[in-house]
Amino acid sequence: APANLTLVSYAVTRDAFEKIIPKFTEEWKSKTGQDVTFEQSYGGSGSQTRAVVDGLEADIVALALSSDVQKIESAGLIQPGWEQEAPNGSIVTNSVIAFVTKASDNIKVEKWADLANPEVKVITANPKTSGGARWNFLGIWGSVTKTGGTEEQAFDFAGKVLANAPVLPKDARESTDVFYKQGQGNVLLNYENEVLLAKQKGENQPYIIPQDFNVSISGPVAVVDTTVDKKGTREVRDAFVQYLFTPEAQQIFAETGFRPVNEEVLAKFASQYPKVENLATIEEFGGWKKAQAEFFDEGGIFDKVITKIGRQ
Amino acid sequence: MLTINLPKTFKVKYLLIALALFYLILVLLLPAIAVFYEAFHKGVEPFIQAMGDRNFQSALQLTVVMALISVPLNTVFGLCAAWVLARNQFPGRALFLSVLDLPFSISPVVAGLMIVLLYGKNGWIGSWFASWDIQIIFSVPGMAIATIFVTLPFVAREVIPVLEELGPEQEEAARTLGAKDWQIFWRVTLPNIRWGLLYGVLLTNARAMGEFGAVAVVSGSILGKTSTLPIFVEQEYKNYQTEAAFGAAVVLALLAVVTLVLKEILEQRTGHHKAV
Numbered sequence: 001a002p003a004n005l006t007l008v009s010y011a012v013t014r015d016a017f018e019k020i021i022p023k024f025t026e027e028w029k030s031k032t033g034q035d036v037t038f039e040q041s042y043g044g045s046g047s048q049t050r051a052v053v054d055g056l057e058a059d060i061v062a063l064a065l066s067s068d069v070q071k072i073e074s075a076g077l078i079q080p081g082w083e084q085e086a087p088n089g090s091i092v093t094n095s096v097i098a099f100v101t102k103a104s105d106n107i108k109v110e111k112w113a114d115l116a117n118p119e120v121k122v123i124t125a126n127p128k129t130s131g132g133a134r135w136n137f138l139g140i141w142g143s144v145t146k147t148g149g150t151e152e153q154a155f156d157f158a159g160k161v162l163a164n165a166p167v168l169p170k171d172a173r174e175s176t177d178v179f180y181k182q183g184q185g186n187v188l189l190n191y192e193n194e195v196l197l198a199k200q201k202g203e204n205q206p207y208i209i210p211q212d213f214n215v216s217i218s219g220p221v222a223v224v225d226t227t228v229d230k231k232g233t234r235e236v237r238d239a240f241v242q243y244l245f246t247p248e249a250q251q252i253f254a255e256t257g258f259r260p261v262n263e264e265v266l267a268k269f270a271s272q273y274p275k276v277e278n279l280a281t282i283e284e285f286g287g288w289k290k291a292q293a294e295f296f297d298e299g300g301i302f303d304k305v306i307t308k309i310g311r312q
Numbered sequence: 313m314l315t316i317n318l319p320k321t322f323k324v325k326y327l328l329i330a331l332a333l334f335y336l337i338l339v340l341l342l343p344a345i346a347v348f349y350e351a352f353h354k355g356v357e358p359f360i361q362a363m364g365d366r367n368f369q370s371a372l373q374l375t376v377v378m379a380l381i382s383v384p385l386n387t388v389f390g391l392c393a394a395w396v397l398a399r400n401q402f403p404g405r406a407l408f409l410s411v412l413d414l415p416f417s418i419s420p421v422v423a424g425l426m427i428v429l430l431y432g433k434n435g436w437i438g439s440w441f442a443s444w445d446i447q448i449i450f451s452v453p454g455m456a457i458a459t460i461f462v463t464l465p466f467v468a469r470e471v472i473p474v475l476e477e478l479g480p481e482q483e484e485a486a487r488t489l490g491a492k493d494w495q496i497f498w499r500v501t502l503p504n505i506r507w508g509l510l511y512g513v514l515l516t517n518a519r520a521m522g523e524f525g526a527v528a529v530v531s532g533s534i535l536g537k538t539s540t541l542p543i544f545v546e547q548e549y550k551n552y553q554t555e556a557a558f559g560a561a562v563v564l565a566l567l568a569v570v571t572l573v574l575k576e577i578l579e580q581r582t583g584h585h586k587a588v
Contacts, residue, residue, distance in 0.1 A: 054450075
């Protein structure tokens, strides 16, 4: 019988999945003779998570943050231990933070420390509402603490950077609009893959990948167990998840702006994705659960920084 | 006095007209032109290509389905509600009237969230439906409920004032002449309220096709399955498919124009018999 899968993912993966899915269905058909069709839903990672928890029947989720998959796990829809079910800890793509600048500006922004320069206006979204902005804040923080600085210094630095932010837009897309369309700010903190996607669609802006420090932004993939158990065909879903890690699929991710997790494919794209030596994963911040509570929950470090610069 | 006053009022008159025109151009005309410009500034080809997209066609289809479900239901409901409210005095009438207005005062996003809370997997009624394996939200039924909710008051709100102004005299006269209830409605009431009713139906239709907030919350945005034109516009825009997004916006605008033209035709056709 033909199978029908629902893939729920975050907005910027659409170009990649629209190329990967036909390749997979073709390969699956020739291998097993079974027809597979896909329903696809794309949106903000946080709202997609919420929709799955509320009953959007996803077979496979590919989200922007592991903490989003953990929320679905907490709701009882994904069995614990999903990280071990696919290769590479179920992380299917990587990205890093990019500094997007304006060709017309004379201001030089190359390192994290440059963001504290009072002449630089920084555009980053609000980490309270934007998953991407949480990475940005961890980047700002880690650029001090992971390069030998103390937490006090990091607190000071984060205060200076946020004081340079004229607005805190609600999500990554809105911050992009504030930067490009409204012309605010000198530097935009954004995912490297977003910048590359915008570039492919004709929005060409100079950008650099800060080399002195960066964070590894990893996108997890997981099978939603309750849906799959109900529909009763686990095989094809597992096969699709495995397929995402093959060189063919990884190649497509690389072409659409994501850093591939497959070493050989990454080597092929080495010039597009310059290697960052000092690269921190979320585990170095204690994992998402801890980082969320420590940095972004009510009264956390982000709130304290905001209160401090508000007082000045 | 006269010689001084006349040019002055003249000036004021034209100043006011200019102001109103400027305002209209700024908030209505320019944005509309911008939509058409964005859709066509790279020629007609990207537009035609976008129209051929399977996801676009299914979004268009679903948009029409939403209107086909909500317009008849809300027309019948609106007529009944208007009749009851305009022709009867009863305790709780004022309350009924304000309840009817709730969809106007509740933000569409909140309306969508209420439906999720009710029909969601963990919702009050949703868990019951789930046990029967019926999917309400993130599929067409939920989107229809959301559309019906936001378009509920239009017909009633347009018809009530007409009925009230009309008064019950003609209907009572018909009754004393021996007309049945159905005949009274069909021959006396309906012809009198037709403009209000028509306008209400048009507003319902426009909103049903254009609604974004409430429908977006309950749709799950599954491409080619649960995305209506407004949702399609947002999705394409966010995916940097500017031409496709504005192309769909143009189609939405044209749908609105079609309803306006229909209204004009209806008005012209029936307008001649108006001299009663």
